[in-house]
Amino acid sequence: MHNYTRILIINCYICIEPTIKDMKYLILIDKKSIKRNPNAGSQVTKMFGAREIDFECDKLPDILIDEKNCFISTYKVSNKGVKSDITGYLDNDDLIEELLTNKKYKDCNITINVHNNIETINHFPIPKYSFKYTPLKVKCNECGHEFMSNEFLSMSNDDDDEYRSTVTGCPKCNEYDCCDVRYQNIKEIEHELKL
Numbered sequence: 777m778h779n780y781t782r783i784l785i786i787n788c789y790i791c792i793e794p795t796i797k798d799m800k801y802l803i804l805i806d807k808k809s810i811k812r813n814p815n816a817g818s819q820v821t822k823m824f825g826a827r828e829i830d831f832e833c834d835k836l837p838d839i840l841i842d843e844k845n846c847f848i849s850t851y852k853v854s855n856k857g858v859k860s861d862i863t864g865y866l867d868n869d870d871l872i873e874e875l876l877t878n879k880k881y882k883d884c885n886i887t888i889n890v891h892n893n894i895e896t897i898n899h900f901p902i903p904k905y906s907f908k909y910t911p912l913k914v915k916c917n918e919c920g921h922e923f924m925s926n927e928f929l930s931m932s933n934d935d936d937d938e939y940r941s942t943v944t945g946c947p948k949c950n951e952y953d954c955c956d957v958r959y960q961n962i963k964e965i966e967h968e969l970k971l
Contacts, residue, residue: 800956800957800958801912801914801925801955801956801957801958802912802957802958802959802960803909803910803911803912803925803957803958803959803960804909804910804912804960805907805908805909805910805960805962805965806907806908806909806910807965807968809906809907809908810905810906810907810962810969811905811906811907812904812905813902813903813904813905813906815902816901816902816903816904816905817901817902817904818901818902819898819899819900819901819902820896820897820898820899821896821897821899822894822895822896822897823894823895823897824892824893824894824895825892825893825894825895826893827869827890827891827892827893828865828890828891828893829865829866829868829869829872829888829889829890829891830863830864830865830866830888830889830891831846831862831863831864831865831866831875831886831887831888831889832861832862832863832886832887833862833884833885833886833887834860834861834862834883834884834885835858835859835860835862835883835884835885836848836851836859836862836884837875837880837881837884837886839871839874839875839881840864840866840871840875842864844867845866845867845868845871846864846865846866846867847864847865847867848862848863848864849863849864849865850862850863850864851863866888869890872888872890875888876888903962904962905962905966905969907962909925909926909959909960911924911925911926912924912925913925914955914957915955916946916948916949916951916954916955917951917954917955917956918946918949918951918954919946919948919949919951921946921947921948921949923946923947923948925957927947928943928944928945928946928947929943929945929946929947929950930943930945944957
């Protein structure tokens with residue numbers, strides 16, 4: 777919401793003069809934080825996804841407790857009620873070294889397989905530079921709360937069947953687009969860079 781002090785009619789044009797509280801803010805790039813991205817232009821990133829750790833053993837080591845630090849998926853039971861030929865998944869990799877190196881578990885005949893799933897992420901091209909912005913004191917046009925620009929709330933709004941998102945939400949009153957902010961573009965200072 778913007779408050780306006782007066783409306784002027786000049787040559788059949790309506791001019792609305794904003795009040796002082798509708799200030800525009802320019803948030804500058806912190807020049808010390810600028811770095812050249814080694815993967816600039818890339819549109820694909822490979823990342824580790826979920827790690828799966830499965831195991832097979834003749835008998836279950838006493839350190840493994842089903843549904844606490846492992847999940848048993850298959851086993852055989854003898855007529856004496858003893859489990860054997862056990863397969864399952866470890867909850868995390870903290871136990872791997874203990875299970876494979878402790879002589880206590882040697883007779884369990886355990887084999888552990890670790891599967892690192894690689895995820896491919898497609899995205900917009902990585903920019904030429906990475907950088908941070910210098911925090912600036914701003915004032916909410918709705919409630920007058922003053923705060924630093926790095927405290928903005930990220931918000932989304934889907935009023936009137938139109939989806940919009942902003943990173944200029946007021947942390948006090950939650951006003952969407954609480955002040956008029958422009959972030960400096962790296963192209964405005966690129967000529968000054970010596971990277």
